[in-house]
Amino acid sequence: MWKRLVGLILVVLIAGACGAANAAAPNELLAAKGAPSSLAPDDGAWRDAGVMTVTTAVIAGSAAKQGVEVQAQALYSGTDMWFRFVWADPTQSADRFWTYDGTKWTSGGNEDRLSLLWEISPLDRFQTRGCTAACHNPVSDPLEKWYMVTPSFDARGDNWQWIAGRTNPVGQADDKTLVGFLPTATSLGSSFVNDATEKGGSTNNRTADGLGPAKMQDPSKPASAGSGFLLASEAVNIDVSKFKAGDKVPRDLLAPTVGSRGDIDAKGVYASGKWTVVLHRHLDTGNDDDIQFVPGRTIPFGLAVFDNVSGFSHTVSGDPLYLKFK
Amino acid sequence: MTHQVGEPNEARGPNEARDLGRRDFISTIGFWIATVASAAILGIPSARFAVGKSLEKVVEHWVPVGAVDALKPGEFTSVVYSFRVKDAWREVKKEGLIYVRPAPPGGASDFQALSGVCTHLGCNVRWSKETSRFACPCHSGVYDSDGAVISGPPPRPLRQLETRVTEDGVLEANI
Amino acid sequence: MSTVLRWLDQRTGWSGPIRTIFRYPVPAHAHHNPLFTMGSLLLVLFGVQAFTGALMAFYYDPSPEGAYASVDYMQFILPFGWLVRGVHHWAASAMVVIVVLHLLRTYLYSAYKKPRELTWLVGVVLLLITVSFGFTGYLLPWDQKGFWATQVGTEIAGSVPAIGSALRDLMRGGADMGIATLTRFYSVHMLLLPGAFVVLVLAHLALMRRHGLAPALVRKGEGQEKTVPFYPTHLAIEAGVALVVIVGLVVAANLVPAPLDLRADPTDTSFVPRPDWYFLFYFQLLTYFPGGLEAIGTVAIPLFFFGSLVLLPFIDRGAERRPWRKPVTSVAFVLYAVAVILLTIRGASG
Numbered sequence: 001m002w003k004r005l006v007g008l009i010l011v012v013l014i015a016g017a018c019g020a021a022n023a024a025a026p027n028e029l030l031a032a033k034g035a036p037s038s039l040a041p042d043d044g045a046w047r048d049a050g051v052m053t054v055t056t057a058v059i060a061g062s063a064a065k066q067g068v069e070v071q072a073q074a075l076y077s078g079t080d081m082w083f084r085f086v087w088a089d090p091t092q093s094a095d096r097f098w099t100y101d102g103t104k105w106t107s108g109g110n111e112d113r114l115s116l117l118w119e120i121s122p123l124d125r126f127q128t129r130g131c132t133a134a135c136h137n138p139v140s141d142p143l144e145k146w147y148m149v150t151p152s153f154d155a156r157g158d159n160w161q162w163i164a165g166r167t168n169p170v171g172q173a174d175d176k177t178l179v180g181f182l183p184t185a186t187s188l189g190s191s192f193v194n195d196a197t198e199k200g201g202s203t204n205n206r207t208a209d210g211l212g213p214a215k216m217q218d219p220s221k222p223a224s225a226g227s228g229f230l231l232a233s234e235a236v237n238i239d240v241s242k243f244k245a246g247d248k249v250p251r252d253l254l255a256p257t258v259g260s261r262g263d264i265d266a267k268g269v270y271a272s273g274k275w276t277v278v279l280h281r282h283l284d285t286g287n288d289d290d291i292q293f294v295p296g297r298t299i300p301f302g303l304a305v306f307d308n309v310s311g312f313s314h315t316v317s318g319d320p321l322y323l324k325f326k
Numbered sequence: 327m328t329h330q331v332g333e334p335n336e337a338r339g340p341n342e343a344r345d346l347g348r349r350d351f352i353s354t355i356g357f358w359i360a361t362v363a364s365a366a367i368l369g370i371p372s373a374r375f376a377v378g379k380s381l382e383k384v385v386e387h388w389v390p391v392g393a394v395d396a397l398k399p400g401e402f403t404s405v406v407y408s409f410r411v412k413d414a415w416r417e418v419k420k421e422g423l424i425y426v427r428p429a430p431p432g433g434a435s436d437f438q439a440l441s442g443v444c445t446h447l448g449c450n451v452r453w454s455k456e457t458s459r460f461a462c463p464c465h466s467g468v469y470d471s472d473g474a475v476i477s478g479p480p481p482r483p484l485r486q487l488e489t490r491v492t493e494d495g496v497l498e499a500n501i
Numbered sequence: 502m503s504t505v506l507r508w509l510d511q512r513t514g515w516s517g518p519i520r521t522i523f524r525y526p527v528p529a530h531a532h533h534n535p536l537f538t539m540g541s542l543l544l545v546l547f548g549v550q551a552f553t554g555a556l557m558a559f560y561y562d563p564s565p566e567g568a569y570a571s572v573d574y575m576q577f578i579l580p581f582g583w584l585v586r587g588v589h590h591w592a593a594s595a596m597v598v599i600v601v602l603h604l605l606r607t608y609l610y611s612a613y614k615k616p617r618e619l620t621w622l623v624g625v626v627l628l629l630i631t632v633s634f635g636f637t638g639y640l641l642p643w644d645q646k647g648f649w650a651t652q653v654g655t656e657i658a659g660s661v662p663a664i665g666s667a668l669r670d671l672m673r674g675g676a677d678m679g680i681a682t683l684t685r686f687y688s689v690h691m692l693l694l695p696g697a698f699v700v701l702v703l704a705h706l707a708l709m710r711r712h713g714l715a716p717a718l719v720r721k722g723e724g725q726e727k728t729v730p731f732y733p734t735h736l737a738i739e740a741g742v743a744l745v746v747i748v749g750l751v752v753a754a755n756l757v758p759a760p761l762d763l764r765a766d767p768t769d770t771s772f773v774p775r776p777d778w779y780f781l782f783y784f785q786l787l788t789y790f791p792g793g794l795e796a797i798g799t800v801a802i803p804l805f806f807f808g809s810l811v812l813l814p815f816i817d818r819g820a821e822r823r824p825w826r827k828p829v830t831s832v833a834f835v836l837y838a839v840a841v842i843l844l845t846i847r848g849a850s851g
């Protein structure tokens with residue numbers, strides 16, 4: 001009698017354990033256990049991670065013509081989290097420059113961008129409707145009402161922006177917070193506010209009158225962030241006499257961010273018509289303005305791809321995506 | 327009608343009784359081990375769960391107090407700060423009252439920020455320009471302009487807050 | 502020590518009754534049969550639920566805005582939240598299983614027969630309370646599963662002829678699911694049901710002690726059997742079983758964490774509601790009664806089911822206690838069991 005009872009209990013337990021292990025749905029990004037040794041896009045650790053393929057949707061008002069197929073992967077260890085995104089982009093865009101015509105400067109150029117949105121506190125319906133509901137809400141509304149804010153004043157989202165020209169050269173993605181209110185006078189005009197910053201971050205390279213660049217690469221130092229990118233630490237006051245018509249100077253002064261805004265390490269590599277972007281963050285940053293990744297949680301998120309734009313035009317994942325842990 | 331039974335130790339030989347005594351002893355030990363183990367398996371993690379984060383230190387929080395230019399020398403400005411914070415599982419607006427002024431010359435810092443919470447029982451103190459005193463309405467505690475206790479029940483001076491100025495010229499205080 | 506105890510006893514006079522409780526002689530056949538540990542195991546599980554439930558109430562936020570986040574906080578942020586909530590989750594299922602085994606044992610030994618009819622009736626009410634715990638607790642995380650299962654569950658109450666819609670609105674605290682639904686489910690789950698459970702369990706135990714455990718089937722008269730003392734001999738077995746089950750619950754909570762679905766979205770159109778497994782047979786039953794016949798599935802059959810449980814001791818009144826010698830009730834009992842199992846399987850796979 002006793003033996004049979006123990007046997008029965010075992011059977012029930014095993015059946016329960018088997019029932020719990022099921023495969024990932026198409027909109028589920030299943031994070032695998034593992035740690036890449038570097039942010040290199042071809043690190044061997046990614047071979048073991050499952051791939052979620054999501055095609056972004058064109059949103060009304062966007063100049064983008066068609067969605068982009070993004071392949072996403074995730075890895076996690078006891079303390080850290082990595083993501084890898086791969087998507088096709090016919091042009092590598094990170095060309096925000098001042099161009100000199102011999103007498104005056106004109107600014108131009110755009111960049112590619114990848115944006116992720118997570119919840120810090122509950123965003124109404126984000127879990128079931130995704131970005132469509134949370135930030136582009138409601139779709140039937142006219143465009144001018146589509147202001148990117150959280151659906152309520154009690155809610156905040158965690159926004160990561162990997163930007164080809166301004167954050168990638170310093171090995172970071174911008175860690176921002178999406179809010180439903182404007183907390184200080186200094187952030188008026190955007191509901192994306194930077195996470196707490198101690199120092200660093202990119203600033204405009206322009207003179208007080210805004211008519212041209214203020215800084216240029218120190219001629220005695222090589223451009224360590226790559227040609228076409230100007231680090232604040234390697235910049236000196238501009239000497240216009242050294243420039244001739246057709247010359248270009250980067251529009252941004254770059255510096256790695258220290259503080260909660262700099263929580264995300266990033267490395268994006270453009271090769272054979274594709275961006276491969278690897279992001280890294282601690283599971284728990286200890287900061288109030290970040291999502292905490294807790295293995296076991298089902299974490300909804302949204303994703304947007306910006307192709308050669310400076311602002312609005314992008315394609316987004318319409319349906320909610322879910323990060324799960326293997 | 328009740329279930330009729332004999333006494334458990336009734337009508338047994340001496341050997342049987344000793345045997346029974348040993349089995350009783352094993353049962354007693356077994357019962358207590360199992361009971362204590364069950365209680366510990368559930369009780370110890372549960373106690374940690376119940377404590378939760380209640381003993382953790384409060385994270386410091388810098389709040390904007392206002393533009394540096396707007397502060398008048400020698401005069402306290404009362405500032406009601408509010409900021410969003412995640413209180414356990416909810417986003418809440420935390421609010422509070424502080425007093426700031428440009429510090430008198432010779433001080434360690436350029437600004438002086440005092441918590442508006444009376445150190446006696448937590449009422450909010452009021453600044454009086456006329457008397458240059460902080461007065462607590464609850465139990466008549468009085469502090470001077472540096473926050474030191476002059477009279478009344480408060481056991482400690484008003485809490486001094488750290489300050490810093492951002493690149494944009496906004497004064498921030500560490501709550 | 503003995504001075505303290507004597508002092509206490511002189512004031513309370515409890516040592517006699519306590520001694521009576523613990524010196525109770527347990528029949529040897531019950532001592533050696535694990536099915537006879539189910540009752541006390543249920544008591545232990547209720548204690549586990551009361552304890553883990555009270556701890557979760559430290560953090561639970563009974564509002565549609567806060568419920569989900571607070572449960573998420575318990576499960577994923579707090580130390581050992583997975584254990585406390587997981588054990589509560591698995592113990593709920595275990596209670597249903599054990600209640601059924603307890604009922605099965607009672608049937609096998611015809612322990613509902615005179616003079617134990619009232620013990621049986623109280624037991625049937627306790628069975629109802631046990632599943633009511635499941636129904637009310639399911640909503641509390643305010644996730645998709647709980648929200649939609651409760652939406653359906655209260656709608657079922659709405660199908661009761663004549664008083665249905667009033668019943669549904671009373672359950673919901675209004676015409677629609679909302680904050681009033683959550684707070685009353687919370688109160689019922691953690692105050693009213695446990696209160697009723699404790700009172701009825703005390704009655705159940707008092708009745709059980711008054712009439713004694715059902716004697717072994719093969720013995721003719723009562724009182725011919727050897728016995729063992731309740732403490733420590735039988736209680737050691739009970740405590741051992743409880744320890745095994747508690748370890749099992751912790752292991753289960755670790756291997757298969759208590760589920761937390763997505764936050765409830767009342768506007769969602771894609772969610773397929775599904776109750777917890779022990780309601781699946783009922784859920785499946787409802788699919789066979791469309792439209793005007795709905796009330797047969799929602800009300801008539803459950804009433805018949807519980808009605809027959811209530812009436813069992815009054816229908817089966819003969820002296821015969823061996824199940825194989827009373828084919829009518831035994832066949833009915835097996836049919837019930839087969840029907841519930843088949844419906845559960847179909848409901849789980851459907």
